[in-house]
Amino acid sequence: xxxxxxxxxxxxxxxxxxxxxxxxxxxxxxxxxxxxxxxxxxxxxxxxxxxxxxxxxxxxxxxxxxxxxxxxxxxxxxxxxxxxxx
Numbered sequence: 001x002x003x004x005x006x007x008x009x010x011x012x013x014x015x016x017x018x019x020x021x022x023x024x025x026x027x028x029x030x031x032x033x034x035x036x037x038x039x040x041x042x043x044x045x046x047x048x049x050x051x052x053x054x055x056x057x058x059x060x061x062x063x064x065x066x067x068x069x070x071x072x073x074x075x076x077x078x079x080x081x082x083x084x085x086x
Contacts, residue, residue: 002056004030004039013039025054036061 007013013030020026025044031037042055061069 002041002053003058004028004041004056005043005053007032007039008041 007030008016008028012032014033015029015031017029018026021042023044025042026046027040027042028046030039038059038061040055040057040059041053043051043053045051064072
């Protein structure tokens with residue numbers, strides 16, 4: 001079993017998105033706050049008896065462009081400030 005699929009079934013993620021594909025497969029993206037990896041997999045027959053992982057990719061956060069990392073940090077600081085105001 002691919003690690004991304006294991007995370008899906010075990011619920012070991014904070015965010016999950018899925019996109020149905022014209023060929024009947026589903027692209028699933030899983031991430032977890034505090035982890036440096038995002039899991040992207042394409043699965044045909046998800047949750048069916050003959051389920052098949054067609055693609056599996058682990059995206060390291062080190063591959064996230066600097067401008068996106070900067071935005072993420074800015075958003076984190078903004079959220080912390082808003083939480084303090086409450």
